[in-house]
Amino acid sequence: MSNIKERKAMVETVAQKMGKSVFNENVAPKVTTPRMEYQKESSKVVSLQDAIRLSGLKDGMTISFHHHFRGGDKVVNMVVDELAKMGFKNLHVAASSLQDVHKPLIEHIKNGVITKISTSGLRGELANEISKGLMDEPVVFRSHGGRGSAIATGELHIDVAFLGAPSSDPLGNACGYSRSENAKSICGSLGYALPDAQYADKVVIITDDLVAYPNTPNSISERNVDFVVVVDSVGDSSKIASGAIRDTKNPRDILLAQLAAKVIINSGYFKDGFSIQTGSGGASLAAVKFIKDEMIKQNIKASFALGGITSHMVQLHQEGLIERLIDVQSFDKVAAESIKTDPMHKEVSANEYASADECGSATHYLDMVILSALEVDVNFNVNVLVGSDGIIRGAIGGHPDTAADSALSIIVCPLLRGRIPCVVDEVTTLITPGSSIDVVVTEYGIAVNPRRPEIAQRLKEAGLKIVDIKELKEKADKMIGKAAPLPFKDKVVGVVMNRDGSVLDVIKNIG
Amino acid sequence: MNINNAAAGTLESGDILVQILPPDSKGLKIELDSTVAYQFGDQIKKVIEETLSNLGISDALVKATDKGALDCTIRARVTAAVVRATGKDVWKD
Numbered sequence: 001m002s003n004i005k006e007r008k009a010m011v012e013t014v015a016q017k018m019g020k021s022v023f024n025e026n027v028a029p030k031v032t033t034p035r036m037e038y039q040k041e042s043s044k045v046v047s048l049q050d051a052i053r054l055s056g057l058k059d060g061m062t063i064s065f066h067h068h069f070r071g072g073d074k075v076v077n078m079v080v081d082e083l084a085k086m087g088f089k090n091l092h093v094a095a096s097s098l099q100d101v102h103k104p105l106i107e108h109i110k111n112g113v114i115t116k117i118s119t120s121g122l123r124g125e126l127a128n129e130i131s132k133g134l135m136d137e138p139v140v141f142r143s144h145g146g147r148g149s150a151i152a153t154g155e156l157h158i159d160v161a162f163l164g165a166p167s168s169d170p171l172g173n174a175c176g177y178s179r180s181e182n183a184k185s186i187c188g189s190l191g192y193a194l195p196d197a198q199y200a201d202k203v204v205i206i207t208d209d210l211v212a213y214p215n216t217p218n219s220i221s222e223r224n225v226d227f228v229v230v231v232d233s234v235g236d237s238s239k240i241a242s243g244a245i246r247d248t249k250n251p252r253d254i255l256l257a258q259l260a261a262k263v264i265i266n267s268g269y270f271k272d273g274f275s276i277q278t279g280s281g282g283a284s285l286a287a288v289k290f291i292k293d294e295m296i297k298q299n300i301k302a303s304f305a306l307g308g309i310t311s312h313m314v315q316l317h318q319e320g321l322i323e324r325l326i327d328v329q330s331f332d333k334v335a336a337e338s339i340k341t342d343p344m345h346k347e348v349s350a351n352e353y354a355s356a357d358e359c360g361s362a363t364h365y366l367d368m369v370i371l372s373a374l375e376v377d378v379n380f381n382v383n384v385l386v387g388s389d390g391i392i393r394g395a396i397g398g399h400p401d402t403a404a405d406s407a408l409s410i411i412v413c414p415l416l417r418g419r420i421p422c423v424v425d426e427v428t429t430l431i432t433p434g435s436s437i438d439v440v441v442t443e444y445g446i447a448v449n450p451r452r453p454e455i456a457q458r459l460k461e462a463g464l465k466i467v468d469i470k471e472l473k474e475k476a477d478k479m480i481g482k483a484a485p486l487p488f489k490d491k492v493v494g495v496v497m498n499r500d501g502s503v504l505d506v507i508k509n510i511g
Numbered sequence: 512m513n514i515n516n517a518a519a520g521t522l523e524s525g526d527i528l529v530q531i532l533p534p535d536s537k538g539l540k541i542e543l544d545s546t547v548a549y550q551f552g553d554q555i556k557k558v559i560e561e562t563l564s565n566l567g568i569s570d571a572l573v574k575a576t577d578k579g580a581l582d583c584t585i586r587a588r589v590t591a592a593v594v595r596a597t598g599k600d601v602w603k604d
């Protein structure tokens with residue numbers, strides 16, 4: 001004979017032996033509330049202040065943010081204002097990037113609320129002040145892939161992540177867009193927020209559209225979310241295509257884009273199934289338009305386009321010329337809408353996009369990348385972070401990641417911007433080492449890294465004007481005259497980390 | 512030489528806006544606001560001075576707003592401003 005009653009004593013003995021308790025059916029009684037009602041009782045939905053309090057955030061800890069709203073972001077300022085009101089001090093802001101709109105952080109730095117910053121870039125007044133020595137601790141700059149790696153390895157430990165999301169359900173399933181009729185904002189991919197969501201100790205989703213469960217397909221899973229905060233607005237989507245991202249009408253940029261397209265077409269990598277990425281910057285974005293005709297003519301299709309995805313890329317995909325879009329950041333509203341509706345337009349995390357230590361990250365399977373630059377030097381080193389006036393004015397982005405991992409990296413920049421030379425003797429700050437740069441396209445000629453003689457040969461055969469990079473530098477010097485040295489001082493205001501976690505360069509303060 | 516208020520140039524990137532005004536004292540006074548002042552401020556002032564002196568202007572107040580113009584642009588804008596300020600067409604005469 002064997003029945004439950006008879007086995008009761010044995011269950012107790014076994015449980016005791018295993019150090020477990022015996023099942024008690026009264027512990028978790030069945031909830032009978034209708035589920036549309038029940039989900040509203042989610043204990044995760046709290047005010048911002050409660051989320052901060054309940055997260056256990058303490059002075060000296062690290063908080064993180066993503067920059068998918070770029071110039072339209074409202075989350076960083078909102079959260080830091082609240083933290084200041086609550087009396088927090090000595091915080092480390094680890095943002096995927098910071099923009100002009102984050103100027104209010106200057107006051108929070110002066111008041112001691114923020115004492116440390118890690119980011120991919122800085123722009124505007126905040127960058128200006130920091131360049132002049134506003135902070136005691138240097139800002140730590142990482143590429144997008146480098147940040148993903150640093151978070152995954154624990155080198156950059158995030159205590160509380162505050163992640164803006166255009167939609168979330170009460171359990172924290174969140175997206176960079178909303179499928180509800182109350183949608184207020186859209187940013188598309190949440191790629192830079194995904195490492196934070198996965199690895200931060202506590203994750204707070206900040207949304208302006210609380211939708212009914214389940215908010216699927218979702219980018220961020222409820223499994224990783226501790227709190228959901230509902231606010232009026234997380235960001236102004238119309239300002240995403242701002243800053244470095246603009247659709248150029250400048251005739252010189254169009255000329256550069258046409259030259260870049262010729263380099264792509266004749267590089268030897270323009271074959272059926274190729275993959276491509278374009279960085280921010282008018283000319284590199286516009287180059288996409290000019291390769292389209294040639295793709296149709298030669299019946300060549302790309303297997304994927306990577307990176308910051310733009311409306312140009314979406315259009316080529318919709319026309320069947322690019323099979324898949326791999327999107328870590330949607331550069332405009334068209335791209336953001338596309339990721340919402342098209343399963344072949346895939347969101348990836350910063351790690352899957354560009355980590356050096358993930359052999360499967362997408363940059364490793366990239367044929368060509370077209371990038372911009374503030375400065376290139378005669379050794380092909382590139383600077384995209386610090387202006388020629390010594391003031392921080394840009395972002396590392398995925399520049400070093402894509403340049404290093406792709407089969408062919410192409411820099412597109414004018415010889416001069418106004419009176420500022422773009423081809424120089426030595427870059428103001430080293431961001432992408434010359435060993436990973438292959439071609440530099442300027443309106444006065446194309447320079448090919450001597451490491452890649454086969455590329456120079458192919459471009460010459462195609463009738464393109466190939467010049468020594470030193471000639472470009474001399475040409476620039478002749479036009480601008482002699483520049484006075486910059487008044488750098490001796491305090492380190494920024495540290496540039498290489499994507500492998502080593503230190504690449506430092507930025508000094510300027511008077 | 513009689514100098515009236517005159518200007519030449521624009522505030523576009525790569526250009527310079529040069530305004531010439533009657534002098535309030537003897538000599539040349541140049542007020543320069545430049546996006547590249549750190550690296551090129553002295554050189555820009557030198558080019559303005561040389562251009563003025565070649566045109567025989569020794570007393571004037573010059574207000575220049577520079578957006579990274581090259582020397583050739585600076586010379587052209589200064590010359591045009593002087594022609595407008597003095598009414599003397601250096602290209603024609």
